[in-house]
Amino acid sequence: MRREDEFAEFVRDALPGLLRYGHLLTGNPHDAADLVQTALERVGARWSSVVRRTGDPVAYTRRAMANSHVSRWRRVRRESLVAEPPEVGSAVDRDRFEDEPLWAALRDLPPRQRAVVVLRYYEDLSEAEIADALGVSRGTVKSQASKAMATLRTRLGSTVREGGR
Amino acid sequence: MNEHDDIDDIDGELRRMFADVDDRLDVPVRPDASARIVAGARRRRRRVVVAAAGVFVVAALAGAGVVFAIPERDAPPTASSPPPSGERPEGDPAPGMLIGPDGFGPVRLGMSYDELTATGAIEPGDPRPGAGPDCAAFELAGVTPAGRAHVNADGVQVIRTTEPAHTTDGVSTGWTLDQTRVVYPHVSRQAIAEGNPVRVPVAGNLDAVYAITFARPEDGFVVAEIALQYADQPCIPYY
Numbered sequence: 001m002r003r004e005d006e007f008a009e010f011v012r013d014a015l016p017g018l019l020r021y022g023h024l025l026t027g028n029p030h031d032a033a034d035l036v037q038t039a040l041e042r043v044g045a046r047w048s049s050v051v052r053r054t055g056d057p058v059a060y061t062r063r064a065m066a067n068s069h070v071s072r073w074r075r076v077r078r079e080s081l082v083a084e085p086p087e088v089g090s091a092v093d094r095d096r097f098e099d100e101p102l103w104a105a106l107r108d109l110p111p112r113q114r115a116v117v118v119l120r121y122y123e124d125l126s127e128a129e130i131a132d133a134l135g136v137s138r139g140t141v142k143s144q145a146s147k148a149m150a151t152l153r154t155r156l157g158s159t160v161r162e163g164g165r
Numbered sequence: 166m167n168e169h170d171d172i173d174d175i176d177g178e179l180r181r182m183f184a185d186v187d188d189r190l191d192v193p194v195r196p197d198a199s200a201r202i203v204a205g206a207r208r209r210r211r212r213v214v215v216a217a218a219g220v221f222v223v224a225a226l227a228g229a230g231v232v233f234a235i236p237e238r239d240a241p242p243t244a245s246s247p248p249p250s251g252e253r254p255e256g257d258p259a260p261g262m263l264i265g266p267d268g269f270g271p272v273r274l275g276m277s278y279d280e281l282t283a284t285g286a287i288e289p290g291d292p293r294p295g296a297g298p299d300c301a302a303f304e305l306a307g308v309t310p311a312g313r314a315h316v317n318a319d320g321v322q323v324i325r326t327t328e329p330a331h332t333t334d335g336v337s338t339g340w341t342l343d344q345t346r347v348v349y350p351h352v353s354r355q356a357i358a359e360g361n362p363v364r365v366p367v368a369g370n371l372d373a374v375y376a377i378t379f380a381r382p383e384d385g386f387v388v389a390e391i392a393l394q395y396a397d398q399p400c401i402p403y404y
Contacts, residue, residue, distance in 0.1 A: 004203065011199045020190035024183075029192040034302065034401070037202055042380070044206020102182050121179040152175050 007047045011040055014058050021062055024118045025069050027107035039065045063133040066119060070112045070134050105155040113148035116141055201304065208311060208327060209380075209389075260337050261329030262310055265393050266369035268324070270309040274373060274395060275320040284308055294318060300400035315400035322398035323376075327390045332375055333368040342379060342386040352377070357386060362404050364396075372396060376404040 015036070022032030043050050043061050054060040106114060112134070119130045127145075131138045195201070267274050271284040278293045287303040294301040294316050305312040310328030314321050331337040334348050346352050349365040356363045362376040374396045380389035392404055 004207070007206065008199060008203045011202050015194065015199060015202075016191065019192035019194065020187055023190040023192055024186070030300070030302075031402075032192050033194065037205065040202045041205035041209050044203060045209035047206070100182070102178055103186075117179065118183075122183045149175050152179075156175070156178070 003047055004044075006051075007044045010047075010057060011044070014061065015040075017058070018061060018065070021118075021122070022065060024122055025066060025111075025115055027114070035065050035069055039068060062123065066115045066133050070115050101156055102152070105152050108155070109148055109151060112136075113144045113151070116144045117148050117152075120145065205327075260339070261331055263333065264324065264326060264330045264391050265333045265367050265373070265375065267373065267393075269305075269312065269326065269330070269393060272305060272309055272314060272321065272324055274322070274324065274393065277320050278316055281314060281316060281321060287314070302400075315394075315398070317400060322400045323392055323394040323404060325376075325390055325392040330391055332365075332377075332391060336377070336388065336391075338388050338391060340388045345377070345388060349377075354386070362390070362392065364404075367393065376401075 018036045018040070019029075019032055022035045023029055026032050026035055039061050042064065043057060047057075050057050050060055106117060109117070115134060116130055119125045119133060120127075125133065127138050127141050131141045134141070136144075262270060268276075270286070272281060272286050276284075281287055281303070285308050286305045300315045300317040300322060303314045303316060305314055305324075305326070310326055310330060312324060312326035312328065315323040315325075327338065329338050336345050336348050342352070342354060342357065352363050352365065357379040362378040364374045364376055367373040367375055372395055373393055376392040376394055377388055378390040378392070379386040381387075392401075394401075394404060398404070
């Protein structure tokens with residue numbers, strides 16, 4: 001099979017799962033599609049090398065997506081220190097998760113914290129694997145996870161209290 | 166991370182949600198989505214080859230003193246660097262089409278969906294963006310090199326291309342980081358982790374900025390994509 005045909009077959013098979021993963025990472029389907037398309041085009045441009053070096057192009061693509069998503073956020077924060085988090089104001093799909101407080105709380109996390117949570121609980125990666133995927137230290141993973149969990153806990157607690165009134 | 170006491174109660178909730186979200190996470194895509202991605206990868210592969218060729222040409226020109234003062238890859242600019250005028254050497258035309266100061270070929274920032282369709286740059290059957298700030302992305306082809314336009318109810322907000330193109334200052338796809346820094350000195354290596362665009366001003370359009378994305382082939386960063394966009398565009402938060 002030609003390399004491009006192989007890549008095309010890979011895209012057809014992996015696309016639905018990668019889009020779901022992108023949806024989790026970005027919090028909305030539009031940014032998910034953009035993130036996946038960019039990542040897959042990069043992978044396809046060096047398909048042979050990715051297959052040869054990694055042996056698992058799906059895992060490679062998913063980690064590239066997480067890293068790219070977080071890197072973009074880092075730049076935005078550097079240039080706009082007082083700006084709203086980049087998700088705010090972007091197009092979001094509110095329908096399917098409208099009644100899911102945990103999803104809403106997760107979506108409102110800063111991207112790096114959200115990525116750590118997604119990699120840990122959806123990808124089931126270890127702390128060291130998350131650090132490797134995001135290009136940060138294990139200490140950073142630990143602190144980001146701790147902040148994320150504290151925020152989720154606070155927000156869910158608020159939701160429960162408000163709902164109980 | 167499980168040793169943190171404060172996450173124990175959330176832990177189970179997250180596991181339950183993530184075990185049950187797949188159906189709701191589905192993202193509907195166009196029937197030709199896979200084919201478009203394969204075509205995009207093919208274009209990127211060609212671009213990397215073009216970029217590599219561009220680096221070779223620049224190296225050859227360096228011998229004639231044209232870009233001799235450009236610092237070594239990833240070294241900081243020095244006092245001997247050329248001033249950031251962005252002027253290209255005479256007789257060295259920038260490759261590809263000019264993107265900016267306010268458009269890319271017939272596609273202009275602020276152009277409505279109908280005006281964009283009338284240029285022939287997008288397919289008439291593409292769904293129009295809805296009202297409000299939500300944006301839709303359209304593949305550009307035909308009257309421009311391949312690219313994408315992000316459009317909302319206020320018109321075209323972002324125009325992107327990975328094809329050979331150059332900014333108003335002459336920075337082109339395929340340029341190395343150091344070449345780019347001669348023209349836009351604030352572009353640092355730290356700011357361009359792969360896939361991470363950096364903003365630079367557009368000469369002649371105070372409302373717009375370029376978002377330049379670098380890729381890293383085997384041996385260093387090169388300009389992979391140039392986006393012309395309104396400085397306050399709402400379509401791509403991280404651009």
